[in-house]
Amino acid sequence: MSPPPHLSLSRRDVLKLGAGSATSMVLPAVVAEAQGNPAGARAPVTAEVAFEVNGKARTLQLDTRVTLLDALREHLQLTGTKKGCDHGQCGACTVLVDGRRINACLTLAVMHPGAKITTIEGLGTPDRLHPMQAAFVKHDGYQCGYCTPGQICSAVAVLQEVRDDIPSHVTGDLEQRAALSVEEIRERMSGNLCRCGAYSNIVEAIEDVGGKRA
Numbered sequence: 001m002s003p004p005p006h007l008s009l010s011r012r013d014v015l016k017l018g019a020g021s022a023t024s025m026v027l028p029a030v031v032a033e034a035q036g037n038p039a040g041a042r043a044p045v046t047a048e049v050a051f052e053v054n055g056k057a058r059t060l061q062l063d064t065r066v067t068l069l070d071a072l073r074e075h076l077q078l079t080g081t082k083k084g085c086d087h088g089q090c091g092a093c094t095v096l097v098d099g100r101r102i103n104a105c106l107t108l109a110v111m112h113p114g115a116k117i118t119t120i121e122g123l124g125t126p127d128r129l130h131p132m133q134a135a136f137v138k139h140d141g142y143q144c145g146y147c148t149p150g151q152i153c154s155a156v157a158v159l160q161e162v163r164d165d166i167p168s169h170v171t172g173d174l175e176q177r178a179a180l181s182v183e184e185i186r187e188r189m190s191g192n193l194c195r196c197g198a199y200s201n202i203v204e205a206i207e208d209v210g211g212k213r214a
Contacts, residue, residue: 051115053078054122062109069093069104072119080120080149084193091192094150094157095119101157103191120149123156132156135205143196151192155206158188162210180210 050059053076060075069086072078072095081104084092088106095104096118124130132152135141142148161168162178170187171178178184185203194202 047110049110049113051112051117053117054119060109064108064110066109067105068095068097068102068107068109068112068117071109072104072117078119078121082146082149084147084150089193090147090150091154092147092150094153094192096153096157099157099160101154118153120152123152130156131209132159132205135208136202139201139205139208141198141201141205143194143198147192147194147196151189151194151202154189154192155202155209158185158206159210161188180207182207 044063044065046061047064048059048061049071050057052058053072058076060071062071062075066075069081069083072081073083081095082092083105084090086093086105088103091103093104094101096102097107097112097115099116124133129137130152132155136148136152136155141151159180162180162184165178167174167178168184168187170183182203185206186199189202189206
């Protein structure tokens with residue numbers, strides 16, 4: 001039994017109809033996205049976040065997805081904190097939050113209301129360097145300088161960890177006071193990578209500030 005004439009379609013006709021149907025559904029979405037209005041997109045959720053940055057009270061209205069790193073760099077123009085891998089692997093974005101070092105690329109700004117945040121700009125100034133900054137200069141603890149802000153912030157935190165007797169993975173005796181040994185420094189600084197390879201100079205700078213070197 002043959003189909004009615006008005007239902008008689010060739011394979012070519014079916015392919016044409018399928019292509020036309022797909023185009024009619026996809027094209028409006030593509031046009032909308034090109035015009036800056038993605039189909040079905042929702043307006044970003046924003047929130048007010050207030051914290052203290054380098055001793056100054058700052059209040060920002062941010063997309064809740066903005067990282068602390070981007071808040072510092074893009075919204076507060078504190079570009080000393082660097083964006084390296086953006087995956088928490090290189091340590092270039094290290095800052096101090098309530099005295100503890102964190103990777104600013106791995107945390108959201110809205111997670112730190114009321115926090116006291118210190119970036120490399122808050123540690124010292126060109127006219128009045130922080131002791132760790134001065135030690136990095138003295139011992140040539142940098143080359144290209146890209147990782148240096150994160151290295152210095154982390155180094156400051158390392159000395160505080162040792163003073164507070166916080167053990168690391170290489171601490172041999174948990175009942176003894178933590179020692180500022182080369183092994184301890186290297187372990188505690190292992191999250192801060194230096195592609196230039198200035199590691200030995202960085203260790204010397206930290207030992208200097210920690211009282212191990214003249």
